[in-house]
Amino acid sequence: xxxxxxxxxxTSIGKKLLMAFTGLCFIGFLAVHLxxxxxxxxxxxxxxxxxxxxxxxxxxxxxxxxxxxxxxxVHIVMGLTLFLQNLKARPVRYEVKKAAGGxxxxxxxxxxxxxxxxLFIIFxxxxxxxxxxxxxxxxxxxxxxxTFSQIGWVLFYIVAVIIVAIxxxxxxxxxxxxxxxxxSKYMPFIMALSVVFAIIVGIGFGFxxxxxxxxx
Amino acid sequence: MSDTINITxxxxxxxxPGDKGHFETIPVKDVVTHMSFLEMLDTVNEQLALEGKxxxxxxxxxxxxxxxMCGCLVxxxxxxxxxxxxxxxxxxRKFSNGDTIAxxxxxxxxxxxxxxxxxxxxxxxxxxxxxxYISANTGGAxxxxxxxxxxxxxxxxxxxxxxxxxxxxxxxxxxASAMLFTSAKVSQLALLPQGRPEAAKRAINMMRTHDAxxxxxxSNERECEAVCPKEIKITNxxxxxxxxxxxxxGSDVM
Numbered sequence: 001x002x003x004x005x006x007x008x009x010x011t012s013i014g015k016k017l018l019m020a021f022t023g024l025c026f027i028g029f030l031a032v033h034l035x036x037x038x039x040x041x042x043x044x045x046x047x048x049x050x051x052x053x054x055x056x057x058x059x060x061x062x063x064x065x066x067x068x069x070x071x072x073x074v075h076i077v078m079g080l081t082l083f084l085q086n087l088k089a090r091p092v093r094y095e096v097k098k099a100a101g102g103x104x105x106x107x108x109x110x111x112x113x114x115x116x117x118x119l120f121i122i123f124x125x126x127x128x129x130x131x132x133x134x135x136x137x138x139x140x141x142x143x144x145x146x147t148f149s150q151i152g153w154v155l156f157y158i159v160a161v162i163i164v165a166i167x168x169x170x171x172x173x174x175x176x177x178x179x180x181x182x183x184s185k186y187m188p189f190i191m192a193l194s195v196v197f198a199i200i201v202g203i204g205f206g207f208x209x210x211x212x213x214x215x216x
Numbered sequence: 217m218s219d220t221i222n223i224t225x226x227x228x229x230x231x232x233p234g235d236k237g238h239f240e241t242i243p244v245k246d247v248v249t250h251m252s253f254l255e256m257l258d259t260v261n262e263q264l265a266l267e268g269k270x271x272x273x274x275x276x277x278x279x280x281x282x283x284x285m286c287g288c289l290v291x292x293x294x295x296x297x298x299x300x301x302x303x304x305x306x307x308x309r310k311f312s313n314g315d316t317i318a319x320x321x322x323x324x325x326x327x328x329x330x331x332x333x334x335x336x337x338x339x340x341x342x343x344x345x346x347x348x349y350i351s352a353n354t355g356g357a358x359x360x361x362x363x364x365x366x367x368x369x370x371x372x373x374x375x376x377x378x379x380x381x382x383x384x385x386x387x388x389x390x391x392a393s394a395m396l397f398t399s400a401k402v403s404q405l406a407l408l409p410q411g412r413p414e415a416a417k418r419a420i421n422m423m424r425t426h427d428a429x430x431x432x433x434x435s436n437e438r439e440c441e442a443v444c445p446k447e448i449k450i451t452n453x454x455x456x457x458x459x460x461x462x463x464x465x466g467s468d469v470m
Contacts, residue, residue, distance in 0.1 A: 003470075004464070004470050007464075007470060008464035008465070011420075011423045011424055011426075011427055011460075012393070012395075012423060012426065012427050012431075012432075012433040012434070013423055013456070013457055013460045014460075014464070015433065016433060016434065016457075017457075017461070082433045082435070085432060085433055086390070086391035086392070086393075086432040086433055086435070088325065088430075088432075089324060089325050089326070089391055089392035089393065089430060089431055089432030089433075090323055090324055090325060090391075090392040090432070091325055092323050093323070094289060094292065094320055094323055095228075095239060095318070095320060096226075096289070096291060096292040096318040096320060097289070097292045098291065098292030098293050099439065100293050100294070100388055100439050100442035100443045101439075101442040102388075102437055102438030102439040102440070102441055102442040103390070103437045103438065103439055107435065107436065107437045107438070108390065108437065110435060170436070173436075174435070174436040177436050177450070177453070177454050177457070178434075178436065178457055179457065179461075180454050180455070180457035180458030180460075180461055181454070182450075182451050182454030182455075184451070187451075
């Protein structure tokens with residue numbers, strides 16, 4: 001099957017467009033997820049009230065979850081395809097190679113941080129999403145408290161969040177660049193926003209396990 | 217100030233495309249610091265010739281930094297450590313006495329090593345052949361000011377047109393992508409009215425050819441921009457992306 005749409009998405013730019021669009025969607029998701037999670041700082045009542053209000057959306061939440069799974073599949077499949085193609089594009093590596101000043105920690109580790117984030121998300125979902133919440137003495141707060149009363153999980157989450165922040169520090173501006181949204185007036189702001197957003201994600205999510213371990 | 221230095225060259229030697237290749241260590245004495253890097257290689261080759269050995273093959277032509285023929289990785293950086301400079305414009309005074317200098321050819325699946333440091337970059341020509349031109353029928357000369365072009369646009373087109381096709385962007389790219397090259401060649405025409413009629417076909421065909429040649433995918437690492445001797449900006453890549461999107465969804469090109 002070959003039509004204009006599959007043709008458009010089968011080139012290098014086409015695949016990257018899918019990567020950029022899904023990636024920016026996840027950045028939006030991260031922002032919303034973080035805003036919601038910040039309710040933990042308001043204490044148990046506020047946090048549980050947020051959880052309750054979120055689940056009151058019912059089918060909408062399910063639709064959003066399936067949407068996220070779809071976006072994740074596209075992002076992962078495209079990311080791995082591009083990664084493998086890029087490895088193949090230089091079969092003989094350099095013996096001596098130095099960065100000339102363009103790369104950042106974020107940009108040079110994208111495929112690796114990406115794979116680690118995938119592993120983290122699997123753990124995260126098993127820990128907080130696919131867990132039996134039917135018993136009366138189990139709710140999202142008790143799960144949170146039980147998890148982060150263990151120092152191992154606190155450290156695991158902090159490391160994971162730092163990896164997400166590193167991924168995002170390149171992903172945000174890179175997504176705009178790939179979508180062609182580059183302008184001499186706005187690009188410096190978007191590049192700065194990439195770093196600022198990464199720091200917000202890192203600190204915002206990173207302190208939740210610490211705070212939860214204190215109040216647990 | 218001393219005008220000569222002693223260096224140790226670690227230069228890539230490879231008999232042909234099928235050969236595995238290896239680094240050869242060549243001590244070079246009394247290198248005049250006013251020589252360019254290529255002139256230094258010339259003197260090494262004279263020395264090798266006198267010893268009855270095979271000279272180091274390397275590409276070069278104008279030696280004025282405008283033809284795009286020369287280029288190697290010098291100590292891991294395309295065209296060496298200086299910004300906005302081709303290898304022929306790099307002078308030995310930029311190195312110190314006792315330095316060990318590693319010299320490697322451009323490496324990419326699309327660039328086969330011909331011999332030693334000489335690389336076949338005809339894949340870049342294939343990308344140009346896929347649309348890096350305009351089809352202008354001959355006729356009466358148009359009026360000089362018949363097509364008004366704002367100064368800023370002309371400047372951007374000219375900046376993109378500064379690309380000499382040396383291949384350093386591909387060499388420096390961690391993914392061996394030729395997006396900076398392709399984007400410069402698309403941009404120089406897409407920005408000007410003369411390039412618009414074929415813009416959609418050009419963007420799509422040049423990208424497809426880029427991929428077919430075996431170049432990698434751009435991941436916005438910006439290494440290309442850092443080594444480009446003509447300082448081609450990655451804003452050109454964003455423009456190519458826009459041109460591609462426009463062509464894919466807004467033109468009749470399948």
